[in-house]
Amino acid sequence: MKTLLSYDVVFTPRRSNINDLFMLGCKNVAYLPFGYDPDYFYAAAEAHKEEQAVELIFVGGADSDRVPYIAALQQTGIRIALYGSYWERFKETRQLTLGQAGPGEIRRATAAAKIALCLVRRANRDGHVMRSFEIPAIGTCMLAEDTAEHREIFGEEGQATLYFLTIPEMLQKARWLLEHQPERERMARVAHRLITTGRHTYCDRLSTMLDLAKANQCDSR
Numbered sequence: 001m002k003t004l005l006s007y008d009v010v011f012t013p014r015r016s017n018i019n020d021l022f023m024l025g026c027k028n029v030a031y032l033p034f035g036y037d038p039d040y041f042y043a044a045a046e047a048h049k050e051e052q053a054v055e056l057i058f059v060g061g062a063d064s065d066r067v068p069y070i071a072a073l074q075q076t077g078i079r080i081a082l083y084g085s086y087w088e089r090f091k092e093t094r095q096l097t098l099g100q101a102g103p104g105e106i107r108r109a110t111a112a113a114k115i116a117l118c119l120v121r122r123a124n125r126d127g128h129v130m131r132s133f134e135i136p137a138i139g140t141c142m143l144a145e146d147t148a149e150h151r152e153i154f155g156e157e158g159q160a161t162l163y164f165l166t167i168p169e170m171l172q173k174a175r176w177l178l179e180h181q182p183e184r185e186r187m188a189r190v191a192h193r194l195i196t197t198g199r200h201t202y203c204d205r206l207s208t209m210l211d212l213a214k215a216n217q218c219d220s221r
Helices: 002-006 015-024 067-075 103-112 131-138 148-154 167-179 181-196 202-219
Strands: 010-012 029-031 056-059 080-083 115-118 141-145 162-164
Touching (some): 067 167, 115 167
Parallel strands (some): 056 115, 141 162
8 A cells, every 4th residue: 555655646447446545645546447358358250149048147256245136137047157256155156156267268158148247346346347348348238237437438228238226126127138139239239339449448548547647747847
């Protein structure tokens, strides 16, 4: 924490800790969203979605506050692919987990699913996560937790994704997306275009960091 004070600019992917960093004494704090690597996450004709057995995919660690969401989906009979660490620790998800997987397998599994669930990490006070960009980059319809950052990226409800605040709302919107293929595919296309043409790669993020750092140096002269 002390070394942060030595930096000209501190970048954070979460707005929730910007004031914390200023209170720590950082001179210049900037919000910089997560991004995606287009070498690993891209749309490809690797799966015929409507012929796949998986209806919904979630990729991420098994935080205890995430377990009720996955358990509720499983109880509805929706066919789930669950990837990530520690899901075997919970009885509700032990039989569902497919464990860890590399980027290629995750890309193919996401492309094969009709919906990809996007949950933020409450432990990190996140408003979005890396999957917020990876899912639309792959071209799968995203069902996203309702946050200010998600709405900033994807716009209002129904433009590029559907949002939810509660488990019942998530279940209702998951069923709606599964039953409305044209709208599901339309939103997936819009989200894909937003992300892939909107300068959201990690290379773009690095350019932003360098430009702001350079501007900060010029201002300090």
